[in-house]
Amino acid sequence: MKSPLFSLNSHADEFSKDEPLQHNINGSGVNETETDLPQDQETNIFPVEVFPQTVQEIIAATNESLQYPADFIGSSLLYALSIAIGNTHRAEVKKGWVESSVLYLAIVARAGTNKSHPLSFALQPIVDQDRKSYSLYEQQRRDYEKMVNLPKKERQDQAIDETVKPHWQKYLISDFTPEALAEVHKFNKRGIGVYVDELAGWFKNFNRYNKGSEMEFWLSQWSGRPINIDRKTGEPIFIPLPFISVAGTMQNGILNELAKENRTQNGFIDRILFVIPDNIRKEYWSETELPPDISERWKAIIHKLLSLSVPIDDTGNPSPIVLMFKPEAKQALIEWQRFNTDQSNKADNETLSGIFSKMETYVARFALILELLQYACNESDKQAIGLRAVHGAILLVEYFKRSAEKVNSILQNASPLDKHPADKQIVYNALPDTFTTEQGLQIVVRLGMKERTFKRFLNDKGLFCRTSRGEYEKLI
Incomplete structure (x- = not known):
């Protein structure tokens, strides 16, 4: 009987050819002995060994040098690679099922722990590309305005002849609505990346204009469904093959905000890859300077993909090159899927079961990213997705599964009060155990809360019980 191609205890051999670096990296070690992913592992170590040596x-x-x-x-x-790949390639899991490299990524940690800078470093080559394309756009716009003003x-x-109005073809966008984002995507069919430094602003604004519509938009975009927007003013927008990756940061306390408005039930949270390392802390400055070639090497990788x-x-629409899985890679993928299915069926709750199911999509996406990364590092001809990329993808999804379990545990154990912002928590703690509406108003007005806000707050049945007309009792 042939030995299985997938095993949580057998990945180290696959990566031994890369000679993983013998470093203990702050916040998450680089240690090839950790690739076997034991189920009782207390710390969740990011599998750096899935990457090429460079x-x-x-x-x-x-x-x-930078304490990232x-x-x-x-x-x-991984996020920057996702954007750089865009609509150039897709992975075919089976006939009728292809995956892009779209990622929804959230880096979670307290303030001062270097959340944002790593994203800035990774995205810098793409920012530079946007800067160059904007300079070209500015020149084209001046030429256009000069021509249209001629008699x-x-x-x-x-x-x-009649001139065509130029448009800036950019990759990254931070401040957006679905309509504005689609307008940008219309002129960059390769795909775009949404980078939000404080990710809370992204999901807090979902219902800013039309209740529920933005949430549905982002659920659809994770799956790559066509964008079809009919506008009251201007031409309609139709993008049959969208590509929108999302990344940002948030502090631990904001996690409870993410769980609001049914986002744990509608599958939105299932789609997010959480990076929430154990025992993360602020580090002392290092006296070691970053070698000049490091940024250049990363720039070269991204530019090769771009x-x-x-x-x-x-x-006139994108038709990505579709990469198949090599037979041994496909077999490893199938064996992992069986393992993941068993975990999903045994999960403690429906939320975890949903998260595990979504990882079957992400394992294909990571395999595509890693195969094209190997190409950018001159280690693959990108004709098909190989076993090495699949093994790396499996290690990544197992890492993100454990992160998702940690986030789920935080949300499950959260107090109903934790879901409210700090000002409401202060008000709640200032109220006596029992009070009348009038007594409550006297307290909350002094704390700066408006009367109508307080009365809406009283409707939270997880925090208050109305014992009789105008009288309330705190529940926690």
Whole structure:
């Protein structure tokens, strides 16, 4: 009988060819002995060994010099790779099921622990590309305005045809609504990345304009469903093959905000890859400078992927190159799926079961990213997705599964009060155990809360019980 191609205890051999670096990286160690992923493992170590050697060296150098935790820089690099790949390639799991490299990523830690800087480092080559394209757009816009302001006769004399208004083709966007985002995506069919430094602002604004519509938009975009927007003013927008990756940071206390408005029930949280390392802390400054070649090496990797063209079909829309899985890679994927299915069926609650199920999508996406990363590092011809990429993808999804379990535990054990902002928590703690509406108003007005806000607050049945007309009791 053939030995299985997938085993949680057998990945180290696959990566031994890369000679993983012997570094202990702050916040998450680089240690090849941790690749067997025992189920009772107390700490969740980011699997740096899934990356090619040159990327491992980038992670180690940024950790040593800039104190980037391996979890933060490793996941940030994956996000930048996702955007750089965009609509150039997709992975075919089976006939009728293809996956892009779209990621929804949340880096979670308290303030001062270097959450944002790793994302900035990873995205810098793409920011530079946007800066160059904006400079080109500015020149094209000036030329366009100069031509359209010419008298008709002068345009005819110079044989100037009707000019097309230029548009800035950019990759990254931070401040957006679905309509504005679609407008940007319309002119960059390769795909775009949404980077929100404080991710709470992203989901808090979901119902800013039309209740529930933005939530549905982001649920759909994770699955790559077409964007179809009919506008009251202007032309309609139709993007048949969208590509929108999302990443950002948040503090631990904001996690409870994420669970509001049914987001744990509708599958939204299931789609987010949480990076929430154990025992993360603020580090002392390092006296070690970042070697100059580190940024250049990362820039070269991203530029090689950005140089890949997006195939266009006869309708003018993207037609990505589809990569199949090599037979042994496909078999390892199937064996892991069986293991994951058993875990999903045995999960303690429906939320965890849903999270495990979504990881079957992410394992294919990570395999695609890792195969194309190997290509960018001159270690693959990208003709098909191999066993090495699949093994790496499995290690990544197992890491993110444990992170999701940690987040789920935090949300399950949260007090109903934790879901409210700090000002409401202060008000709640200031109220006596029993009070009348009038007594409560006297207290909350002094604390700066408006009367109508307080009366809405009293409707929270997890915090208050109305014992009789105008009289309330606190429940926690």
